[in-house]
Structures are given as structure tokens and as C-alpha cells.
Amino acid sequence: MTTRLVILGSTGSIGTQALDVVRAHPERFEVVALGTGQDVDGLVAQAEEFGVDRLAVADPDAAASAPGGRAVAGGAAAVEELAAIEADVVLNGIDGAAGLVATMTALEAGTPVALANKESLIVGGDLVVAAADRAGGRATHLLPVDSEHSALAQCLRAGTPREVARLVVTASGGPxxxxxxxxxxxxxxxxxxxxxxxxxxxxxxxxxxxLANKGLELVEAHLLFDLPMERIEPVVHPQSIVHSMVEFVDGSTIAQLSPPDMRLPIQLALGWPERLDRAFVAMDWTSATSLDFEPVDHxxxxxxxxxxxxxxxxxxxxxxxxxxxxxxxxxxxxxxxxxxxxxxxxxxxxxxxxxxxxxxxxxxxxxxxxxxxxxxxxxxxxxxx
Missing domain, CATH: 1.10.1740.10 (RNA polymerase sigma factor, region 2, helix turn helix motif)
Structure with a gap:
């Protein structure tokens, strides 16, 4: 089965790592459209490598200067419109609230969204959730790419919704x-x-x-997993190995651990609910490893x-x-x-x-x-x- 992908924000950090996933699984994924903000040279290079014709760049001036006379649509609306084309997954890696329209466009077309753009869910709130429910449900149409929410989705497989006591979202603590x-x-x-x-x-x-980012992630977890904010807590974990945890009503806590590499949650989102057979990174349990946890200094x-x-x-x-x-x-x-x-x-x-x-x-x-x-x-x- 080939999964047709639209990648928005393709020249950014999330987009380039998503294309690493595609390179690792050429038989599984087909890129059908690419959109970015300004980097038209990078966009065209990606299009040539992956054989993509549908291209858009949010900056109209950049679109007009596409190398090799390549046809590239220009303007923010042109990037957003890529979310409406026929595809199996739209990866939304657009920065900030600007990604909201693309998220809504994909969901209204019935296409699952691999959501690296947390702001579109947070800003859109109940509107995005309702659109996902109309498209088929949050569990199948809002696929988390953030490492923390990918971890929560994996841990939640260990029990039923009624068995969940709270979600624990880890934070590195930053610089x-x-x-x-x-x-x-x-x-x-x-x-x-x-x-x-x-x-x-x-x-x-x-x-x-x-730590504003962690606040946004707590709100995102509330919307993705339909738990009240009071049952979602942050904890500082500087190693960034435990990406999040779920505590169940019997006191058991399930955690997801992996080295800090975004290609793992991206790959999981693009292949969800299946785990694809390529490990970009894995824990080396033969080496000494410390896991520390600290409260947030509010x-x-x-x-x-x-x-x-x-x-x-x-x-x-x-x-x-x-x-x-x-x-x-x-x-x-x-x-x-x-x-x-x-x-x-x-x-x-x-x-x-x-x-x-x-x-x-x-x-x-x-x-x-x-x-x-x-x-x-x-x-x-x-x-x-």
C-alpha cells in the first residue's frame, strides 16, 4: 500500500526530516505536493528528487524566481490549497498560527493531518476538533507529530480511556x-x-x-486526548529520553522512551497505526543512562x-x-x-x-x-x- 503525502513546511526542520522517512521507505510513501514559506530553491530541489509537480511557496516573490522556470504557485493561499488535493495524509509543518487554515482545509476534505503545527489545533480549538470528528475522529485524523504527544498516543494503547488517571508531559527545561x-x-x-x-x-x-511551548503542548494534549487540563501535568526531564507518560488509575505509569530524534514520531504519524520497520535511532541499554525528573519553576x-x-x-x-x-x-x-x-x-x-x-x-x-x-x-x- 502506497501512502500519498502532502508535506507543508517541506524545507523546514520537520519537512526535511519527513523526507528522510520517505527516503527510508520509498515503496511505502509517494509525495504528491510540497509547500514552503520562502525557500523556493530548496523546494524545487526536493521536487526534482521526489518527482513532485504540485508546488507552492507562501512568498509570491520567491515563487516568481523559481529556478529552472519551474512552475511554483505563490501566496499563502496557494500553500493552504495544497491541503485540499487528493492524498492520504497531509503533514502540516507550517510554523505558528498560519497553519490553521491548512489544517481545517485538509480535515474538511476528509484527509488525516499529521500535526507538527500544534498552534493550529490550539488556536482553532473546538473548531478543529469538530472538523476532525466529522472527518472520522481525532484518533484517525489528528495524528500527533510532536514527540510528547506521539509518546502519549503510544502509552494510551496500554489501557482504556476510563483507566487513565493523568497525562504527564515531559520538558527538557530548555537552555x-x-x-x-x-x-x-x-x-x-x-x-x-x-x-x-x-x-x-x-x-x-x-x-x-x-516553556511557553510546554504550555501549548498541555493544551494540545487536552484537545487531542479529550482529558481536562487538570489531569495533564508537566515535569522537567533534561535528558529528553522519556517523551511523556500516562498514569493509570491503579497507580501504574507507562512511559515511552527513545533518543531525541524527530524522525521517530514523524515516521509513526505517517504510518499510523502501523510501526514501520526502520529505526533511525534506538536506545543503547548497554551504556549507563540516568533519567532525572524535576518540578517546573513557575x-x-x-x-x-x-x-x-x-x-x-x-x-x-x-x-x-x-x-x-x-x-x-x-x-x-x-x-x-x-x-x-x-x-x-x-x-x-x-x-x-x-x-x-x-x-x-x-x-x-x-x-x-x-x-x-x-x-x-x-x-x-x-x-x-
């Missing part, structure tokens, strides 16, 4: 693990981007340094709690928290905002949002309106500092 709040006042972008375990894009890497990393609270409130609050965070991270990387003030920007936007903006989105337009409002509000607040 600033162990630092107190006073030690974080003058951290630089270079320090925040120096992740000790994972190689990721700048937005996700900075989010990992503030005083030093308040962004986590702010995002979790937005998830508890639901409606458009997660969209606001995510948008404010993205704008604040951009300002931090441009040296216009201190690292500690990323969380301040999230808190400010959530407080202002409580003053009367649509709490329960009726459709994607409501979500996108909340996203635009939060971005504009946060930009003004940062400029006024």
Missing part, C-alpha cells in the same frame, strides 16, 4: 533550566536559541526557553502557566495567548523586548482580551479575528514600552 528569575533578566537571543537537546526553528526554540517560567490558563478558559483565549507570544518572540529576537517580558506580553493580551472580545468562536474567521487583534494589541504595547 535556562535551573536558573532563577533574577538570573534571566539579561539573557540574549543567542542564549535562548542554544537548545541543549533539540534542533528546531527559532520560534519553537525560544518557546522552549520560556516563578522563573511564568509563560507556561499563562498559556495553560488560556487553555482552561478556552474559546479564543488560546488564540490570543499564542498570537501575543509569537509577536513577543519576534520582538525578542529583534532585540526590542527582554526575554522576561515575553510572558508579560502574553499576560497583558489575555487581560485586555477579557474585556469583551468573542469568547466562543463561531467559525475560523472569529479565531483569525482574535489572532489579528492580539497581534496588533501586542505590537502597540511593545512599541509603547
Amino acid at each position: 535556562f533550566r535551573g536558573r532563577r528569575r533574577d538570573d534571566l533578566r539579561d539573557v540574549t537571543a543567542a542564549e535562548a536559541l542554544d537548545h541543549p537537546t533539540w534542533s528546531m526553528g527559532p520560534l519553537i526554540t525560544v518557546n522552549s526557553s520560556t 516563578d522563573a517560567f511564568p509563560a507556561l502557566g499563562l498559556v495553560v490558563e488560556a487553555g482552561r478558559l478556552g474559546g479564543t483565549h488560546p488564540a490570543v495567548a499564542n498570537a501575543a507570544n509569537e509577536v513577543a518572540v519576534e520582538a525578542f529576537l529583534d532585540d526590542r523586548l527582554a526575554w522576561l517580558d515575553i510572558a508579560t506580553a502574553i499576560a497583558d493580551a489575555l487581560e485586555a482580551h477579557a474585556g469583551g472580545h468573542t469568547p466562543a468562536p463561531r467559525d475560523v474567521d472569529d479565531v483569525l479575528d482574535a489572532d489579528r487583534w492580539a497581534r496588533a494589541h501586542t505590537r502597540r504595547a511593545i512599541a509603547a514600552r
Whole structure:
């Protein structure tokens, strides 16, 4: 059986590792479309290697300059439209909230989404869940690519939903693990981007340094696995070997362990529910291995709690928290905002949002309106500092 893939964000970290999976299983996967943000040269090189004709790049100027006269559609809508073509799986690796429309487009076409773009689920919330349910159900149409949620999906196979007590989502702690709040006042972008375990894009890497990313992952777990936020907890695990755990009502805990390599959860999502017979990496149990676990320091990393609270409130609050965070991270990387003030920007936007903006989105337009409002509000607040 050949699985036809659409890969969005194909030249980014997730997309390039997904293509490693395709190279390892040429008989199993066929790439039918590729989309990216700006890297048209990389996109065309991928298309030539994998024999792909349907191409799109979000930057219209980049599309116009495609090498070799290759036909490449330009504009964000062109990338999103790739999610609607006939395929077996759409891998959504678009960064940030911009991936929401592509996720909805694929689900409305009845196509399962391998979701590396956690923001589209978090921002879209119940709208995305409802679309997945119409397409056939969350378990078959929202396939987690994040290592933590892939781990949870694997651990949940060990019991029935009624037997689950809580989900435990692990966090590496990022580059600033162990630092107190006073030690974080003058951290630089270079320090925040120096992740000790994972190689990721700048937005996700900075989010990992503030632990905002972990807050987003807790909300994502709530939506994927239909458990209340109160039964989903974070724990710091610096080795990034235990990717998450499920505790059952009898006190037993099941964990998923593997070296930190994203090709494992990508491969599992693309082949779900089957495990494909290629191990890119595996644990070496003949070597001494330590597994450490620590509580989260919420005083030093308040962004986590702010995002979790937005998830508890639901409606458009997660969209606001995510948008404010993205704008604040951009300002931090441009040296216009201190690292500690990323969380301040999230808190400010959530407080202002409580003053009367649509709490329960009726459709994607409501979500996108909340996203635009939060971005504009946060930009003004940062400029006024």
C-alpha cells in the first residue's frame, strides 16, 4: 500500500526530516505536493528528487524566481490549497498560527493531518476538533507529530480511556533550566536559541526557553486526548529520553522512551497505526543512562502557566495567548523586548482580551479575528514600552 503525502513546511526542520522517512521507505510513501514559506530553491530541489509537480511557496516573490522556470504557485493561499488535493495524509509543518487554515482545509476534505503545527489545533480549538470528528475522529485524523504527544498516543494503547488517571508531559527545561528569575533578566537571543537537546526553528526554540511551548503542548494534549487540563501535568526531564507518560488509575505509569530524534514520531504519524520497520535511532541499554525528573519553576517560567490558563478558559483565549507570544518572540529576537517580558506580553493580551472580545468562536474567521487583534494589541504595547 502506497501512502500519498502532502508535506507543508517541506524545507523546514520537520519537512526535511519527513523526507528522510520517505527516503527510508520509498515503496511505502509517494509525495504528491510540497509547500514552503520562502525557500523556493530548496523546494524545487526536493521536487526534482521526489518527482513532485504540485508546488507552492507562501512568498509570491520567491515563487516568481523559481529556478529552472519551474512552475511554483505563490501566496499563502496557494500553500493552504495544497491541503485540499487528493492524498492520504497531509503533514502540516507550517510554523505558528498560519497553519490553521491548512489544517481545517485538509480535515474538511476528509484527509488525516499529521500535526507538527500544534498552534493550529490550539488556536482553532473546538473548531478543529469538530472538523476532525466529522472527518472520522481525532484518533484517525489528528495524528500527533510532536514527540510528547506521539509518546502519549503510544502509552494510551496500554489501557482504556476510563483507566487513565493523568497525562504527564515531559520538558527538557530548555537552555535556562535551573536558573532563577533574577538570573534571566539579561539573557540574549543567542542564549535562548542554544537548545541543549533539540534542533528546531527559532520560534519553537525560544518557546522552549520560556516553556511557553510546554504550555501549548498541555493544551494540545487536552484537545487531542479529550482529558481536562487538570489531569495533564508537566515535569522537567533534561535528558529528553522519556517523551511523556500516562498514569493509570491503579497507580501504574507507562512511559515511552527513545533518543531525541524527530524522525521517530514523524515516521509513526505517517504510518499510523502501523510501526514501520526502520529505526533511525534506538536506545543503547548497554551504556549507563540516568533519567532525572524535576518540578517546573513557575516563578522563573511564568509563560507556561499563562498559556495553560488560556487553555482552561478556552474559546479564543488560546488564540490570543499564542498570537501575543509569537509577536513577543519576534520582538525578542529583534532585540526590542527582554526575554522576561515575553510572558508579560502574553499576560497583558489575555487581560485586555477579557474585556469583551468573542469568547466562543463561531467559525475560523472569529479565531483569525482574535489572532489579528492580539497581534496588533501586542505590537502597540511593545512599541509603547
